[in-house]
Amino acid sequence: MVSKKQKFRTVLLIIILAIAIIAGVFGVSYAKGSVVFPWELTAKQEEEPQVAEEPEAEEVKEATAKEEELEKEVEKVEEPEEPVEEEPEETETSAATTGVSLDYYGALHVEDGKLVDESGDVAVLTGVSSHGLSWYPEYVTPETIESLRNNWGINVIRLAMYTSDYNGYCVAGEDVQNTLKDNIDAAVEAATENDMYVIIDWHILNDSNPNEYKAQAIQFFGEMVRKYEDNENVIYEICNEPNGDTTWEDICAYADEVIPVIRNVDSDAVILVGTPNWSSDLDSVVEAPLDYDNIMYTYHFYAGTHKSSARNTLTDALDAGLPVFISEYGFVSADGDGSVDTKEAAKWQDIIDEYQLSTCIWNLSNKAEGSALISSDCDKTADWEEEELSEQGQYFVNMLQSIDTSKQDDEEISDETSEDINEKEQKLNKEKSNMEKKR
Secondary structure, eight states: OOOHHHHHHHHHHHHHHHHHHHHHHHHHHHHHTOOOOHHHHHHHHHHHHHHHHHHHHHHHHHHHHHHHHHHHHHHHHHTTHHHHHHSOOHHHHSSOOOOOOOOOOSSOEEETTEEEOTTSOBOOOEEEEESOTTTOGGGGSHHHHHHIIIIIOOOEEEEEEESSSTTOTTTSOHHHHHHHHHHHHHHHHHHHHTTOEEEEEEEOSTTOSGGGGHHHHHHHHHHHHHHSTTOTTEEEEOOSOOOTTOOHHHHHHHHHHHHHHHHTTOSSOOEEEOOHHHHTOOHHHHHSOOSOSSEEEEEEEETTTOOHHHHHHHHHHHHTTOOEEEEEEESSOTTSOSOOOHHHHHHHHHHHHHHTOOEEEEEESOOSSTTOSBOTTOOOSSSOOGGGBOHHHHHHHHHHHHHHHHHHHHHHHHHHHHHHHHHHHHHHHHHHHHHHHHO
């Protein structure tokens, strides 16, 4: 039998072993961090906010640093913009402008010796003639034509295509012909887009008599009218300045073959016909005008050479009912050079205004001659400043400005008249009312 003493020792040994095992397991767990004593919980909880705050502070610092970097980048980007803002835009704003926007009338026809619109009201075309298309093609580009409309307000451009002079249409070959026709096409399109009329000018000069290249003229105008049949703004000038011993009978013979070519395609187009002696003899025409509708006869003058006698020739023809279009003129001498004759120019302008004549001034180029509108030392082909214009160019632009001013004056006068009438009516009505009350 086992004594009580031995039982006690056995139980005690078992308890000691159990304690030892439990203590061993607990020690290992504590060492690994799996066990946390209650008294350690408070300390850990106090430390946790500090651990959480540290990354937040770092993030704030990083964000601040990034913001500073971005600000520096923005400053770098903004810095070069300062000189850009300071760049002047004088090229666009300092171009010589007239404040004018002359009317576009739609389809035109000739009635009672006048160029009129569809309603029968007088249509006045005021513009410029190019110089030779072969020599100065840069002045009939879309950019130039748009500039003429926007800055000067003119409503017609004349395309002077020389026939027999250097690189003329009839003497220079097919390549030159194609180039000239391309230039005309671009100019017609630009004029159409800008509500302008365009004159296609068969510019005879050294060939004197239009019959010399009549076959080429028939072919050319046949092609042009088929191309622009639907354009209400295209006018055909079939011979520029017949000269030498060319008579009105010679011109009529030429016109009787060329005009039907145009009329067979476009029965309504306005056609300009040159007159003898460099388009200055209207007496012959008055005696025997052509038997076609919508025909006008050209008259050319240069104020420095042509004076009272020439003006009388023009006014006599106009008074006789002859429809006249001044398709070329200048304020200088007839040789295209010299200074502006302001005294004679003013007299010519008075007649133009009085008879409401349509005109094209010669010439849009920078050629070193008095009649060129652009200064010879200016290479620009659009948006010219006043000092970049020749003396005649400046005179022409000022003349356009005066046309606009006179219109404004008329409007102001009519406004004042209306106000006066309204005032008088109000007074009369008031007096009437007072009289009725007294009764």
